Amino acid sequence: xxxxxxxxxxxxxxxxxxxxxxxxxxxxxxxxxxxxxxxxxxxxxxxxxxxxxxxxxxxxxxxxxxxxxxxxxxxxxxxxxxxxxxxxxxxxxxxxxxxxxxxxxxxxxxxxxxxxxxxxxxxxxxxxxxxxxxxxxxxxxxxxxxxxxxxxxxxxxxxxxxxxxxxxxxxxxxxxxxxxxxxxxxxxxxxxxxxxxxxxxxxxxxxxxxxxxxxxxxxxxxxxxxxxxxxxxxxxxxxxxxxxxxxxxxxxxx
Numbered sequence: 001x002x003x004x005x006x007x008x009x010x011x012x013x014x015x016x017x018x019x020x021x022x023x024x025x026x027x028x029x030x031x032x033x034x035x036x037x038x039x040x041x042x043x044x045x046x047x048x049x050x051x052x053x054x055x056x057x058x059x060x061x062x063x064x065x066x067x068x069x070x071x072x073x074x075x076x077x078x079x080x081x082x083x084x085x086x087x088x089x090x091x092x093x094x095x096x097x098x099x100x101x102x103x104x105x106x107x108x109x110x111x112x113x114x115x116x117x118x119x120x121x122x123x124x125x126x127x128x129x130x131x132x133x134x135x136x137x138x139x140x141x142x143x144x145x146x147x148x149x150x151x152x153x154x155x156x157x158x159x160x161x162x163x164x165x166x167x168x169x170x171x172x173x174x175x176x177x178x179x180x181x182x183x184x185x186x187x188x189x190x191x192x193x194x195x196x197x198x199x200x201x202x203x204x205x206x207x208x209x210x211x212x213x214x215x216x217x218x219x220x221x222x223x224x225x226x227x228x229x230x231x232x233x234x235x236x237x238x239x240x241x242x243x244x245x246x247x248x249x250x251x252x253x254x
Contacts, residue, residue, distance in 0.1 A: 003026070003152070005026075006022055006023075006156065006159060007159055007236065007237065009022050010022055010159060010163040010237075011163065011237060013163075013167075014167055016047070016048060016167055016168075017048060019160065019163055019167065020035075020037070020048065020057040020059070023035060023037075023135075023156065024059050027137055027153065030149045030152060030153065031139045031144040032139050032144065032146075032149070032153065033059075033138075033139065033140060034060045034061070034116075034117050034139070035057075035058070035059050035136065035137055035138075036057070036058040036059070036060065036135070036136045037056045037057045037058070037133070037134070037135050037160070037164075038055050038074070038080060038136075039053070039054050039056055039131075039133050040080060040084065040133060041084070041131055041132045042131050044056055044168060046167065046168040052069065052074070054074060054080065055074055060115075060117060060138075061115055061116055061117075061140075063115065064112065064115035064116070064117065067115075076102070076104040077108050078099075078101055078105035078106075078108065079092060079095070079122045079134065082098075082099060083122055083132065084124070084132050086122070086124050088124065089121055089122065089153070089154050090124075091119075091120070091121050091150075092119075092120035092121065092138075093120075095109070112138070116140045117138035117139075117140070118142060118144065119138065119139045119141070119144040119145070120136060120137065120138040120139075120146065121137050121138075121153060122134050122135070122136045123135045123136075123153060123157040125157060125158065125230075126226045126230065127165070127226060133161060135160065135161070137153050137157075154229070155229075158229055158230060158233040159237070161230075161233075162230070162237050163237065179222050179223060179240065180222070181219055181235065181240050181241075182215070182218075184215050185215045185216070185218055186219075186235075186240065186241050187215075188201055188205070188212055188215045188216050188219065189219055189232055189235055189241050190241055190242075191204060192216065192228050192232050193232055193241075198212040198213050198216070199212075216228060219231055219235070223235060
């Protein structure tokens, strides 16, 4: 399942279980079959059965899931603990290099590798009011290359995150107001999808870099998002700009 199919299917489901299965199916085609999604800095009431906070959904080898939950490894998992320190995707192998991990954190990573979770990558997901979530992808294959797939996994993670937010949103909090983006705001977001910087977009649209930043920030404010990537994904999901598969397989500006 490619990104386009995932977006189409995700927009039609109201089930966390079905949405998470879509995520697993799409990531598995890249060799990343083991996935966990967690809400780190806020309470999320919607979660799959057996997933205590901060976990929302988890797919991993059964023995590892049982050990992870019984020993409450989610309280010391460095992927969970260290996610707020990263602005973008990070490899699990980078954690020990970037930080002096505690013995309990090292143990979680070591036991995860022994359980078959290899070549892991975490994708931080930022929302309004300081909300931070994370999707963690891992492979059971020794030759899986998270670095080569990180941009695609990042795009997939954001699409899942936005779709989940729509499912989890309480009905009495649903907004009936329509979001209206100006044509210039849409133009800027389309070029963001193509991986262009503000400077490059300014040259293409014949406006200043500051003008581009102004329009992008306005679009993010209207969409209620905290990053360009988040805003882009939400705009696509809401049908405010057209989704094209080639665009999102290219680098995106966060």
